[in-house]
Amino acid sequence: MLDFLAQTLAGKVPTQTAGKNSHLRWQWWDEGILALTPHQSVEKTLVLSAGVHGNETAPVEILAQVVDSLLAGELELQWRLLVILGNPAALRSNQRFQHSDMNRMFGGRWQQFPESIETQRACRLEHAVDLFLAESEETICWHLDMHTAIRSSYHPRFGVLPARTTPYDEAFLSWLGCAGLQALVFHQSPGGTFTHFSSEHFNALSCTLELGKAQPFGENDLSQFDVTKQALQALLSGETSPCAESAPLRYKVAQQITRHSDAFVLHMSAQTQNFTAFPKGTLLAEDGDTRYVVKEDIEFVLFPNPNVATGLRAGLMLREI
Numbered sequence: 247m248l249d250f251l252a253q254t255l256a257g258k259v260p261t262q263t264a265g266k267n268s269h270l271r272w273q274w275w276d277e278g279i280l281a282l283t284p285h286q287s288v289e290k291t292l293v294l295s296a297g298v299h300g301n302e303t304a305p306v307e308i309l310a311q312v313v314d315s316l317l318a319g320e321l322e323l324q325w326r327l328l329v330i331l332g333n334p335a336a337l338r339s340n341q342r343f344q345h346s347d348m349n350r351m352f353g354g355r356w357q358q359f360p361e362s363i364e365t366q367r368a369c370r371l372e373h374a375v376d377l378f379l380a381e382s383e384e385t386i387c388w389h390l391d392m393h394t395a396i397r398s399s400y401h402p403r404f405g406v407l408p409a410r411t412t413p414y415d416e417a418f419l420s421w422l423g424c425a426g427l428q429a430l431v432f433h434q435s436p437g438g439t440f441t442h443f444s445s446e447h448f449n450a451l452s453c454t455l456e457l458g459k460a461q462p463f464g465e466n467d468l469s470q471f472d473v474t475k476q477a478l479q480a481l482l483s484g485e486t487s488p489c490a491e492s493a494p495l496r497y498k499v500a501q502q503i504t505r506h507s508d509a510f511v512l513h514m515s516a517q518t519q520n521f522t523a524f525p526k527g528t529l530l531a532e533d534g535d536t537r538y539v540v541k542e543d544i545e546f547v548l549f550p551n552p553n554v555a556t557g558l559r560a561g562l563m564l565r566e567i
């Protein structure tokens with residue numbers, strides 16, 4: 247049987263590139279790209295990705311376990327499913343990226359970056375998703391891209407949803423709550439993330455899931471991700487997942503902090519957690535003459551990171567909806 251994760255980490259073409267069991271047939275498309283199709287016709291398509299950042303290993307391990315169950319025929323499949331391990335080269339070296347952050351490059355933005363493993367891979371993944379979703383006659387299309395955050399967080403599991411002109415389907419948002427997400431963050435402007443790409447180009451209901459803090463392979467306490475894994479298994483096999491947790495809090499992006507020059511200074515400590523609250527008037531960051539100040543009564547910080555390349559996001563400020 248195909249060991250999708252081991253094969254991807256080994257960087258070799260599997261000896262068998264297609265197969266089937268009593269529930270589904272599968273086809274290995276390329277390194278880290280696997281398509282699974284149920285024998286019966288279904289109305290739903292799902293793109294399930296992890297490892298777009300190579301050091302975010304917990305979701306990769308969860309995804310590998312789910313794929314193993316599907317390939318072993320232990321799990322029924324009620325979706326056409328495209329499974330993606332985003333950045334195999336970075337996964338092998340346990341680095342966020344080899345050259346530059348791939349999750350800023352989607353939607354063709356890779357063309358504006360110097361050519362690298364990541365620009366090539368972003369292009370490859372866009373083609374794979376395009377091909378898979380172009381074949382789709384299904385009415386429901388979801389994309390779940392699983393990550394872990396660099397920092398600790400007041401909400402250990404949360405989702406970030408791309409800006410969208412049409413409203414989100416409440417069934418989708420409610421499933422995200424059942425998958426253990428404690429907060430949902432709604433972007434208000436376009437970005438170069440994988441989920442923005444699938445949402446913008448294919449009208450997919452897309453979410454970037456942030457599941458705890460990044461740890462190396464083998465050092466993850468996967469029990470804290472059980473709720474997400476169980477919800478995924480239930481989703482794939484067409485069962486309703488039990489929702490013990492309360493509905494996630496909702497936030498929207500109030501402002502973005504961008505690093506424009508080497509003079510950039512972020513006025514937060516390295517220990518500042520995601521969703522830390524700052525009162526109105528707080529000076530958050532400075533970049534030459536540009537000052538980033540809290541404008542709402544309270545804003546909450548997300549993804550503070552002063553060490554990004556110039557022109558990229560050094561943090562988001564949120565307000566609660």
Ligand SMILES: [Zn+2]
Nearest residue numbers: 299302393394
């Ligand atoms: Zn990530």
